[in-house]
Amino acid sequence: MPDRPKAEPRPASPPGAKGALLAPEELEAALRAIGAERYHSLHPFHRLLHTGKLDKGQVQAWALNRYYYQASIPAKDASLLARLPTTDLRREWRRRIEDHDGDGTKPGGVERWLALTDGLGLDRDYVVSLAGLLPGTRFAVDAYVHFVREKSVLEAVASSLTEMFSPNIIQERVAGMLRGYDFVSAETLAYFTPRLTQAPQDVDFALGYVKEHADTREKQELCLAALRFKCDLLWAQLDALHFAYVAPGLPPPGAFRP
Amino acid sequence: MPDRPKAEPRPASPPGAKGALLAPEELEAALRAIGAERYHSLHPFHRLLHTGKLDKGQVQAWALNRYYYQASIPAKDASLLARLPTTDLRREWRRRIEDHDGDGTKPGGVERWLALTDGLGLDRDYVVSLAGLLPGTRFAVDAYVHFVREKSVLEAVASSLTEMFSPNIIQERVAGMLRGYDFVSAETLAYFTPRLTQAPQDVDFALGYVKEHADTREKQELCLAALRFKCDLLWAQLDALHFAYVAPGLPPPGAFRP
Numbered sequence: 001m002p003d004r005p006k007a008e009p010r011p012a013s014p015p016g017a018k019g020a021l022l023a024p025e026e027l028e029a030a031l032r033a034i035g036a037e038r039y040h041s042l043h044p045f046h047r048l049l050h051t052g053k054l055d056k057g058q059v060q061a062w063a064l065n066r067y068y069y070q071a072s073i074p075a076k077d078a079s080l081l082a083r084l085p086t087t088d089l090r091r092e093w094r095r096r097i098e099d100h101d102g103d104g105t106k107p108g109g110v111e112r113w114l115a116l117t118d119g120l121g122l123d124r125d126y127v128v129s130l131a132g133l134l135p136g137t138r139f140a141v142d143a144y145v146h147f148v149r150e151k152s153v154l155e156a157v158a159s160s161l162t163e164m165f166s167p168n169i170i171q172e173r174v175a176g177m178l179r180g181y182d183f184v185s186a187e188t189l190a191y192f193t194p195r196l197t198q199a200p201q202d203v204d205f206a207l208g209y210v211k212e213h214a215d216t217r218e219k220q221e222l223c224l225a226a227l228r229f230k231c232d233l234l235w236a237q238l239d240a241l242h243f244a245y246v247a248p249g250l251p252p253p254g255a256f257r258p
Numbered sequence: 259m260p261d262r263p264k265a266e267p268r269p270a271s272p273p274g275a276k277g278a279l280l281a282p283e284e285l286e287a288a289l290r291a292i293g294a295e296r297y298h299s300l301h302p303f304h305r306l307l308h309t310g311k312l313d314k315g316q317v318q319a320w321a322l323n324r325y326y327y328q329a330s331i332p333a334k335d336a337s338l339l340a341r342l343p344t345t346d347l348r349r350e351w352r353r354r355i356e357d358h359d360g361d362g363t364k365p366g367g368v369e370r371w372l373a374l375t376d377g378l379g380l381d382r383d384y385v386v387s388l389a390g391l392l393p394g395t396r397f398a399v400d401a402y403v404h405f406v407r408e409k410s411v412l413e414a415v416a417s418s419l420t421e422m423f424s425p426n427i428i429q430e431r432v433a434g435m436l437r438g439y440d441f442v443s444a445e446t447l448a449y450f451t452p453r454l455t456q457a458p459q460d461v462d463f464a465l466g467y468v469k470e471h472a473d474t475r476e477k478q479e480l481c482l483a484a485l486r487f488k489c490d491l492l493w494a495q496l497d498a499l500h501f502a503y504v505a506p507g508l509p510p511p512g513a514f515r516p
Contacts, residue, residue, distance in 0.1 A: 134494075203344040232396075233397065239498060242508075244497070248506075252296075
């Protein structure tokens, strides 16, 4: 009889990894190396997006699909919040939810993303309905929510560490899109400005937490696997977009057609 | 503030759907219409696979990725089994698990799928390790397992009804692959033979169950949505394969490279 499939996206301890505990700075270097290899800044879709090579319909498809990711982040964070054991941890994670959901006076990230889809000429009700979403986007985003719900708190926190790599891509994206597309304005892209300060604040906390709590090599490997998993799901969202709207350009039945 | 995203893959009641209860034969016709529009037999990757247009590495990639689907089906069925209320229902669903896991003497579907990957020259340990799996495959398959775990029993049963459409595709696949590929033999494809009788047996039961228990229009719409969701996740698996191995042909970091 065959073995059962493993639950982990990647073997938790790849060959040669069963070594001693990494020093905190070695762990951080290993986390950063994953970004250098796998962060979605390297995906061809982003290269096209950031260099003005897409048409308006393709940019709309990106914003429409990415909305589901944005809108699911507070749900992901809330399911972690519900499992955090201390006031300090919950306060930190509640701040993240507020960043995304707003406080009723200043708009949060989800609302700012809808300003972006508005600015691209998409109907807001259509975006929010998710009717035109690519199934590949849905499955990748839901995989993230399920991961955070089901894995350890440590792995859930580690999976947030793609924010280590986001300030660079945001600066490249905003500059590239303003230069490349006459249908995009600084106002349309206002989503990204607060993220440039929020993301490093998130990372300071989460990276410190991981360095402190990953106190065995096995836990360190689980953190590395969690970050790989997160990179994979960001990458898979761009695969789905690229397949449907760039090459070969085959949106599945029911999906948004520009 | 924007609305929260909806939990359903598609609006449960599309415009015009809020009508009277469908007669059982109308419900069956509506289910079959979903297959005619969305079943993955229509995907360009399957057209290439079935007409001998892929190379051996591409066929390997298909078999390797499809293994994760095969290997996850018993887990999906077991999570439904755990929620079924009667002996009769559980006996029916236990039979499905036996079809896939075998009984210790005759091999089940998972083992037969590994005979297929063996026949294609893939290392069995590598296949079972899932190390080369496309993240898009993982997310789509896991979405199915989560759906069956979280939705109603009725929706879970309805999501199995893609088997209504599978005998046709299996006959087309086996004939087409034997004709198109000199590296494929009837022995390699022996996985599929029992499915030609198992699938109709499964469908008889599941379709009867859905026709009987979807006793309001709202439940009927949930069943139709469940089948659309299932078609979407089969389709998305082929999108991921096509993107990575056919066009543009960009396997993500860490995935199988033929």
